[in-house]
Amino acid sequence: MENLLLTITAVAENEEVRYRFMDFIRELTSGVNIALLGAAIAVILSGIGSAIAVGKVGEAVSGLMTENPNLFGKALVLQALPGTQGLYGFIIAFMVLLRLGILGGNIPDLSFASGMYYVFACLPVAIGGYFSALRQGRVAASGVMLLSKQPDAAGKAITSAGLVELYAIFALIISLLFVLQAPVA
Amino acid sequence: MSIARMKKLSLLLPQGDVDRMITKLMYLRCVDVEQVRDDEEAGLKTFRDEAEVAGLRRRLLEVESAIKALTRFEAQKKVFGAKRTAVDLRKFSSSPGYRAALELAGEVNGIVEKIETARAEEARCREKIKELEPWISYDLPLGFTGTEYTLAMLGSFPANISEERVVAGILEAGGAVELLGRDGSASYVSIICHRSDEDKLARVMARLGFVKAAFRDIDKTPAAALEEYKRAAGNALKACNEYEAELRERAARLGELEILYDAVSTELRAAETKLRLASTENCAYLSGWVPEKNEARVVSVLDKCDCAYELTEPAEGDEPPILLVNNSFAKNFEWVIGMYSYPKYGSYDPSFIMGIFYCLIFGLMFADVIYGLIMVAVCFGGVKLLRPREGTRRFLLMFGYCGIACTVMGVLFGGYMSDLVQQIMTNFMGIENPPSLALLVDPLQNPVGLLVVALIVGGVHLIAGMAVKMYITWRDGHPLDAILDTLPWWVLFAGLILLYFMPDIGRWVALAGVASLVLTQGRKNKNIVTKFLGGVFSLYNLINFASDLVSYSRIMALGLASAVLGQVMNILGIMLGKGPIGFIFMILVFVAGHGLNMALNILGSFVHTSRLQYIEFFGKFFEDGGRAFTPVLPADKYTADSTE
Numbered sequence: 160m161e162n163l164l165l166t167i168t169a170v171a172e173n174e175e176v177r178y179r180f181m182d183f184i185r186e187l188t189s190g191v192n193i194a195l196l197g198a199a200i201a202v203i204l205s206g207i208g209s210a211i212a213v214g215k216v217g218e219a220v221s222g223l224m225t226e227n228p229n230l231f232g233k234a235l236v237l238q239a240l241p242g243t244q245g246l247y248g249f250i251i252a253f254m255v256l257l258r259l260g261i262l263g264g265n266i267p268d269l270s271f272a273s274g275m276y277y278v279f280a281c282l283p284v285a286i287g288g289y290f291s292a293l294r295q296g297r298v299a300a301s302g303v304m305l306l307s308k309q310p311d312a313a314g315k316a317i318t319s320a321g322l323v324e325l326y327a328i329f330a331l332i333i334s335l336l337f338v339l340q341a342p343v344a
Numbered sequence: 345m346s347i348a349r350m351k352k353l354s355l356l357l358p359q360g361d362v363d364r365m366i367t368k369l370m371y372l373r374c375v376d377v378e379q380v381r382d383d384e385e386a387g388l389k390t391f392r393d394e395a396e397v398a399g400l401r402r403r404l405l406e407v408e409s410a411i412k413a414l415t416r417f418e419a420q421k422k423v424f425g426a427k428r429t430a431v432d433l434r435k436f437s438s439s440p441g442y443r444a445a446l447e448l449a450g451e452v453n454g455i456v457e458k459i460e461t462a463r464a465e466e467a468r469c470r471e472k473i474k475e476l477e478p479w480i481s482y483d484l485p486l487g488f489t490g491t492e493y494t495l496a497m498l499g500s501f502p503a504n505i506s507e508e509r510v511v512a513g514i515l516e517a518g519g520a521v522e523l524l525g526r527d528g529s530a531s532y533v534s535i536i537c538h539r540s541d542e543d544k545l546a547r548v549m550a551r552l553g554f555v556k557a558a559f560r561d562i563d564k565t566p567a568a569a570l571e572e573y574k575r576a577a578g579n580a581l582k583a584c585n586e587y588e589a590e591l592r593e594r595a596a597r598l599g600e601l602e603i604l605y606d607a608v609s610t611e612l613r614a615a616e617t618k619l620r621l622a623s624t625e626n627c628a629y630l631s632g633w634v635p636e637k638n639e640a641r642v643v644s645v646l647d648k649c650d651c652a653y654e655l656t657e658p659a660e661g662d663e664p665p666i667l668l669v670n671n672s673f674a675k676n677f678e679w680v681i682g683m684y685s686y687p688k689y690g691s692y693d694p695s696f697i698m699g700i701f702y703c704l705i706f707g708l709m710f711a712d713v714i715y716g717l718i719m720v721a722v723c724f725g726g727v728k729l730l731r732p733r734e735g736t737r738r739f740l741l742m743f744g745y746c747g748i749a750c751t752v753m754g755v756l757f758g759g760y761m762s763d764l765v766q767q768i769m770t771n772f773m774g775i776e777n778p779p780s781l782a783l784l785v786d787p788l789q790n791p792v793g794l795l796v797v798a799l800i801v802g803g804v805h806l807i808a809g810m811a812v813k814m815y816i817t818w819r820d821g822h823p824l825d826a827i828l829d830t831l832p833w834w835v836l837f838a839g840l841i842l843l844y845f846m847p848d849i850g851r852w853v854a855l856a857g858v859a860s861l862v863l864t865q866g867r868k869n870k871n872i873v874t875k876f877l878g879g880v881f882s883l884y885n886l887i888n889f890a891s892d893l894v895s896y897s898r899i900m901a902l903g904l905a906s907a908v909l910g911q912v913m914n915i916l917g918i919m920l921g922k923g924p925i926g927f928i929f930m931i932l933v934f935v936a937g938h939g940l941n942m943a944l945n946i947l948g949s950f951v952h953t954s955r956l957q958y959i960e961f962f963g964k965f966f967e968d969g970g971r972a973f974t975p976v977l978p979a980d981k982y983t984a985d986s987t988e
Contacts, residue, residue: 236947241942250912257915315684321951328901328948335908337792 190343194259194277198252201281201334203326205248205288212241214262214295219303230306233313237306240320244292247331251284254338273342280337287330295323345674347693348839348973350664355629357651362621362628366614367434368645369630370976371985374638376665377823377976378631380622386628386664388622397619400612402448407605410452417588417595429599430986433607433978445604448597455587462584469577476573478525478532479557479566486559486566495539499549499556500530507531513552517545530555602982609979617976626938633665633973664689666970674699676742680737684958686970692816698957699745701805705956707749708801709902709949711787712759715942719747744945757794757903758782761938762910771918787900787907795900802896806889807834807958809964816965827857829865832860858883892960898952905946913937 170176189282216238255277256262259269302316353375357365369375373747382390436442479486480496490496501510507523512534513523519537526532562569622629634642639655646653659665666974668678674696685695707944710716723744727737754760758781769778780786785793810830817826836857842850866878921930962968979984 222447237733240947246909246944253912253915254908262919318683318951318954320956321948324948325898325901325952328898328905331908332791332901332904335904 173267180306188271188274190271190274191259191261191266193271193274194255194269197260197274197278198255200278200291201255201285201288202245202248202252204285205292206245208289208292209242209245209248212244212292212299213238215296216241216299216303219300223303223307226307230310230313233310233317234260234303234306236313237302237320238315240249240299240317240324241292241295241325243324244295247284248277248326250331251281251338254335255281255341258338258341258343260343267343269342269344273344276341277338280334280341282334283330283337284327284334288327291323291327291330295320295327345696346669346695347689347691347970348667348669349689350658350689350973351636351639351655352662352664353630353632353634353642353653353655355632355646355653356627357630357649359623359626359628360797361650361831362618364613365630365651366617366976368649369632370610370614370617370978371434371987372638372642372645372975373977374634374974374975376641377617377914378633379620380629380631382622386622389624390622391619391628394619397615400561400608400615404605404608404612406453407446407449407601407608407755409456410449411601411605412609413452413456413591414595414598414601417592418598428980428982428984429603430984431603431606432986433603433983436603437607437611441600442604442607445597447599447864448594449601452591452594452601455590459584459587459591462580462587466577466580467582468578469573472573473570473577476566476570478527478530480570481524482534482566484534485564486562486569488563489540489560489659490536493539494536494540496536497556497856498524498532498534498559499554502553503530503532505526506554510552513548514545516722517541517548519545522801532557536734572801573870576842606979606981606983607835609981611980630895635667635973657980658689660872661973663971665973667973668693668695670695670894673745673787676738676745677702679738680954680957681744681777683954684962684973685968688967688970691967691970692812692965694962697808701808701961702742702953702957703745703749704801705805706746706949706953707751707753708747708899709796709953710750710906710945711753711757712761712906714761714764715759715906715938716747716752716754717940719750719946720744723747746949756782756784758786759907759910761934762907762914762941763788764910764914767911767914767918771921787904788911791900791904794903796894798899798903799887799893801899802893802956802960803837805896805961806892806964807837809961810834813965826866827865832857832864832887835860845959892963895960896956898956902945902948902952905948906941908940909941909944913941 220231220234220238223230259267259277299316299320302320305312305316366377369377380388382388478500482498484496486497486498503526506527508530511521511523514535514537517537517542518713519535521536522534524534525533535545535549540579564572606647620630634655643655666689668675668681668686670678670693677695677699680702681687681693681695681698707716723740724845726732726740727744732740760781765781769775780789783798787794810833814826814830817823817829834857836854839850839852839854839857843851844850859884862876862879864879865882866875866880869875913933916929918935920926920933
């Protein structure tokens with residue numbers, strides 16, 4: 160044990176090893192990597208939200224189908240509604256890649272601070288998308304219940320669920336405006 | 345443009361004439377029959393006999409299932425929205441054709457039932473065949489259980505017990521065994537033994553996992569029984585096919601069933617309407633509503649009947665149903681109002697003014713020339729080609745008009761499948777930084793410009809709402825309130841706008857607005873202090889106006905969202921579009937991507953345009969709570985009235 164500690168201390172005190180470790184950290188936290196982390200967060204969080212919500216509504220739709228299969232078309236619209244947040248997250252991630260030029264194959268030299276800019280830019284759509292998807296899913300699922308009682312109320316159910324969408328759109332727009340102005344060096 | 349004026353119809357008629365009268369009213373197509381309440385003092389009792397309704401419902405279900413059965417064999421599959429047959433249902437109902445069609449429905453249902461029985465029989469036989477197959481090499485009758493001294497039985501051992509063990513075990517216990525066959529799960533055997541060895545054998549076999557097979561009711565050899573079941577299954581299948589051929593023969597008469605469906609469903613509606621009437625001993629009483637413009641027509645029909653009637657203005661406490669009367673543009677927007685609530689009788693029908701703003705705002709949210717033209721083509725084309733029912737027609741026409749607005753806005757804001765033109769210029773023609781096609785503002789380059797436009801449209805929308813309120817108040821005989829409730833606000837708004845362009849003038853105009861608000865808004869209060877305080881507090885409404893106005897920023901958000909989503913699809917498509925195969929992929933991505941974008945954003949624009957009407961616009965003047973005018977009508981699912 161004592162020997163091991165001694166070895167570690169010796170290694171840590173070795174100039175060259177220390178230098179290489181710092182290099183590793185520096186590469187790991189390169190601006191581009193941080194920017195990509197932002198894009199990943201955008202697509203992952205909003206995707207999780209949408210996946211959960213679409214799944215929840217899907218369960219309600221299956222229940223409805225046992226009673227009235229004719230309503231599938233209307234129910235499908237309700238199920239699709241909370242899926243858009245995932246799409247918005249994808250759009251932002253895509254715009255980040257586009258802005259960085261990674262899709263063109265070149266990896267820009269970005270400072271850590273510039274990389275963090277992308278992370279902040281992705282936060283609105285990631286968090287806003289996540290929560291609005293969950294809430295929209297709940298409204299849509301109860302809309303499906305409404306549909307089973309009153310098939311004619313599809314318009315009302317869709318409108319109620321559609322209103323929740325707005326906050327995801329706001330998040331998308333703000334994230335987008337950030338990304339469009341993002342530094343590329 | 346307006347809410348139709350209604351006349352209340354009270355009708356007394358002999359009980360024997362009720363059915364005939366309801367049919368007459370039905371074909372007038374303009375009488376909304378109200379539910380009459382029981383009135384013991386007046387000796388009125390509602391019709392409660394539901395047997396007729398129940399009988400007709402059952403009959404309708406029968407016709408429906410017969411139609412469903414025949415539709416499968418229809419020679420020419422109906423194209424979406426095929427033309428409805430023109431027919432006079434009243435004549436049909438009393439013609440021999442009605443009976444004939446009813447019989448046809450009965451026959452068809454009978455055949456369907458026979459087909460189902462035959463199918464079940466076939467399935468049963470197939471099941472038996474599967475059961476018998478392992479025993480096929482056994483050459484004694486299956487039901488054979490032995491003689492006086494011997495015992496015969498059939499059964500199976502699980503596949504994991506080796507056959508040698510089975511044979512050895514049985515021989516040792518004094519039995520004879522014959523292996524008949526095996527499959528993946530079991531080996532099948534026949535066993536014969538002396539009756540005195542039965543118990544010993546049973547113990548051995550139980551240890552080996554023997555399962556006895558019981559065929560007590562079959563006294564044939566397996567091969568013969570199998571043959572018989574195969575024949576039976578074949579016969580059932582043949583019968584099935586014959587019955588289906590019988591159905592196919594009748595498929596040509598599907599039209600009769602469709603007419604019958606509408607005839608029966610018309611009868612059902614009449615019977616349901618009857619339950620809303622009340623009766624005394626010999627008379628029946630009907631209460632309903634007729635639009636004023638149809639009064640003469642109703643009178644001319646009723647005058648020829650044996651009945652006493654009266655058409656009166658709605659009395660205090662009556663709630664006449666709401667029929668909106670609009671021109672060919674505005675009536676397509678009525679259902680949007682209906683989704684919220686119909687206006688109260690005597691208030692204001694906002695269809696026309698809402699229709700204009702609806703198109704304008706929808707267009708702003710979904711500004712794109714190509715998308716707009718697609719909407720126009722699909723909607724107007726659909727109306728032209730499919731000749732849909734009135735409800736669907738209006739729905740399509742509304743989105744058609746919105747499509748026109750989208751096209752116009754697309755020209756102003758430079759959207760041609762988002763930025764497809766610029767993308768093609770950059771990527772295929774090598775033009776760096778292609779110019780924007782927008783005449784007004786390009787949302788992708790200048791989102792703030794779009795925000796300003798959105799807020800201006802919002803301001804106009806809100807002012808229009810206040811103007812409608814002013815009109816209603818003036819019309820209802822309060823010209824002073826009409827002016828004092830709106831004009832000071834407008835002065836204040838004008839001042840606030842001027843403040844930005846010409847601060848020196850604007851300041852005084854705004855102050856004049858504030859002063860006039862403080863002086864006038866508390867006028868309903870009793871004493872001078874509360875009058876003043878009421879005026880001061882009214883300034884608080886400015887916050888409401890501000891929040892209403894900010895709400896219109898959603899126009900910018902949705903407009904930008906559709907443009908950006910389209911842009912991403914363009915980039916994705918063009919990224920793939922290298923070489924001929926890539927070109928095909930590019931087209932696929934364009935079709936799927938822009939299709940998705942259209943679906944998402946038409947839905948989004950519809951929801952949010954509606955919301956801006958319901959909450960921001962209607963909030964200024966709308967009085968809700970009306971009941972829709974729903975006249976009793978003959979059914980028209982498959983038929984159109986030839987007497988029209």
